[in-house]
Amino acid sequence: MTQYMLLLHQAPNYNADLPREKMLEMTKRYMAWADGLRQKGSMVGGEKLAVGGVRHIKVKDGKPMASDGPYAEAKDVIGGYFVIEAKDAAEAETIARDCPHLALSGTNWVEIRPIDDMSQARAAAG
Amino acid sequence: MSVQRLVDSLARDSTSRLVAALARRLGAGRIAIAEDAVQHALLQALSSWPFKGVPDKPAAWLAVVARNRALDLLRHEARNVALDDEAFPVELHPPASDGHFDRELSDDELALLFAVCHPALSPEMRVTFALKTVCGLTVPQIASGLLSEPTAIAQRLVRARKQLESAGVAIEAPPPEALPERAESVRTALYLMFNEGYSASSGEALVQPEFCVEAVRLARALAQHPVTAGPASDALAALLALTAARLPTRVGPDGVAQLLEDQPRSQWDRGLIALGFAHLERSAGGEELTVWHLRAEIASLHAVAPSTEATDWRRIVDVYDQLHALDPSPVVELARAVAVGRAEGPAAGLAALPDADGNPYVHAARGQFLAELGRRAEACTHLARALELAHTTPERSLMARRLAVLSS
Numbered sequence: 001m002t003q004y005m006l007l008l009h010q011a012p013n014y015n016a017d018l019p020r021e022k023m024l025e026m027t028k029r030y031m032a033w034a035d036g037l038r039q040k041g042s043m044v045g046g047e048k049l050a051v052g053g054v055r056h057i058k059v060k061d062g063k064p065m066a067s068d069g070p071y072a073e074a075k076d077v078i079g080g081y082f083v084i085e086a087k088d089a090a091e092a093e094t095i096a097r098d099c100p101h102l103a104l105s106g107t108n109w110v111e112i113r114p115i116d117d118m119s120q121a122r123a124a125a126g
Numbered sequence: 127m128s129v130q131r132l133v134d135s136l137a138r139d140s141t142s143r144l145v146a147a148l149a150r151r152l153g154a155g156r157i158a159i160a161e162d163a164v165q166h167a168l169l170q171a172l173s174s175w176p177f178k179g180v181p182d183k184p185a186a187w188l189a190v191v192a193r194n195r196a197l198d199l200l201r202h203e204a205r206n207v208a209l210d211d212e213a214f215p216v217e218l219h220p221p222a223s224d225g226h227f228d229r230e231l232s233d234d235e236l237a238l239l240f241a242v243c244h245p246a247l248s249p250e251m252r253v254t255f256a257l258k259t260v261c262g263l264t265v266p267q268i269a270s271g272l273l274s275e276p277t278a279i280a281q282r283l284v285r286a287r288k289q290l291e292s293a294g295v296a297i298e299a300p301p302p303e304a305l306p307e308r309a310e311s312v313r314t315a316l317y318l319m320f321n322e323g324y325s326a327s328s329g330e331a332l333v334q335p336e337f338c339v340e341a342v343r344l345a346r347a348l349a350q351h352p353v354t355a356g357p358a359s360d361a362l363a364a365l366l367a368l369t370a371a372r373l374p375t376r377v378g379p380d381g382v383a384q385l386l387e388d389q390p391r392s393q394w395d396r397g398l399i400a401l402g403f404a405h406l407e408r409s410a411g412g413e414e415l416t417v418w419h420l421r422a423e424i425a426s427l428h429a430v431a432p433s434t435e436a437t438d439w440r441r442i443v444d445v446y447d448q449l450h451a452l453d454p455s456p457v458v459e460l461a462r463a464v465a466v467g468r469a470e471g472p473a474a475g476l477a478a479l480p481d482a483d484g485n486p487y488v489h490a491a492r493g494q495f496l497a498e499l500g501r502r503a504e505a506c507t508h509l510a511r512a513l514e515l516a517h518t519t520p521e522r523s524l525m526a527r528r529l530a531v532l533s534s
């Protein structure tokens with residue numbers, strides 16, 4: 001089994017002003033999807049990321065420098081992530097295709113990143 | 127519980143109770159903050175739970191987030207309110223102590239009840255608004271108590287808010303001279319809050335004692351306050367205390383609802399009965415005979431009777447007649463018919479029953495009378511209908527048991 005991270009990409013603030021009914025509907029779909037995976041043991045965890053408070057730390061002239069994160073013109077932000085467990089890339093893709101994130105907005109997309117399993121490297125290193 | 131039902135029930139039930147609990151702590155004038163804070167908590171839940179899973183105690187989770195949000199909002203407004211953990215516990219137990227009073231209402235919850243029973247609203251709107259924002263009843267529960275439809279209640283709440291807004295009314299604790307004209311609405315709200323606790327309009331439990339305890343406490347506070355005291359308030363306190371005394375026997379140890387005749391009267395709460403009679407005595411002082419006096423008298427007739435057979439049913443029928451003249455309703459008609467059946471026999475009871483096809487209690491009473499008359503097949507039909515319509519699980523169990531006994 002391999003763990004995969006699903007990064008949920010979206011336009012900034014796309015759901016900021018959703019009416020409550022729509023919000024309830026969204027949540028039900030999300031929870032149904034996540035709970036289904038939890039029951040199968042395929043859900044490792046996840047977090048919703050806050051919209052504001054983003055800071056970037058970059059090295060400038062050899063020193064770490066902080067600046068405010070996504071600029072106003074940013075077209076794409078990560079709204080949250082899930083870590084799932086799947087037997088192979090095909091299964092991870094099947095799970096990601098069902099993620100309600102995709103159905104909520106035409107600009108939403110999901111990035112699948114296999115999590116590097118370091119156990120073989122560690123074993124080799126003895 | 128399925129995810130679908132959990133989300134629906136949280137959005138529906140928890141929010142009313144939380145808003146009321148917060149509003150009580152924040153005080154009159156801050157209902158809007160309480161509503162904003164709870165709304166915020168709900169949105170937080172909806173956006174984070176899909177990722178994290180549902181917490182073990184969803185309602186407590188919402189309470190903490192709502193409280194923190196309310197604190198933020200208050201800080202934002204640079205207001206000073208003592209709102210520490212002690213003042214607003216996460217587990218929303220009703221406070222146990224009695225309030226102490228001067229001419230101002232020092233009991234926060236009572237003050238809030240009077241504040242929302244504003245004269246800019248019709249009496250109906252006041253009661254609806256108070257039940258929702260202070261007592262913490264849900265829209266369907268209010269609809270059931272007021273014999274109305276949930277949609278009508280929801281609309282009434284929207285209209286009430288609009289009227290208060292357009293009249294520029296600030297919800298704040300009223301001065302002592304404004305209390306008497308609002309007192310009747312407060313009494314009605316307390317009575318309906320009590321009823322929801324005594325006989326739930328839906329769900330797994332027949333009784334929710336926390337509503338009853340709170341209503342009795344507030345009714346007593348009302349009867350003890352110098353401005354709101356008086357025969358009507360004493361009569362209400364008597365009614366609620368005498369009725370609350372029967373709470374321990376409403377449901378049997380097996381979880382099945384118990385009819386009055388099957389309740390072990392030795393388990394009725396003697397302390398509450400004594401309290402009820404003390405208030406009843408004081409209520410006799412005035413000129414006016416109110417609905418509270420009549421209801422309290424009926425409750426007292428049950429409280430003094432050693433058994434259903436030894437109950438003064440003729441007197442109860444008389445009092446119901448008077449009550450029906452003052453405040454006619456299908457609920458009173460049904461209760462009167464049951465008393466008639468006891469006083470004059472099942473045929474008379476049957477004839478006195480109102481037509482109410484959607485009411486499980488009317489069907490249950492009809493089934494009972496028909497069974498006593500030996501008309502078993504018809505009795506079964508009505509008990510089956512009562513089973514179908516029953517509001518709570520303990521009542522369904524009772525109907526199922528009676529049906530089984532009758533058809534065996």
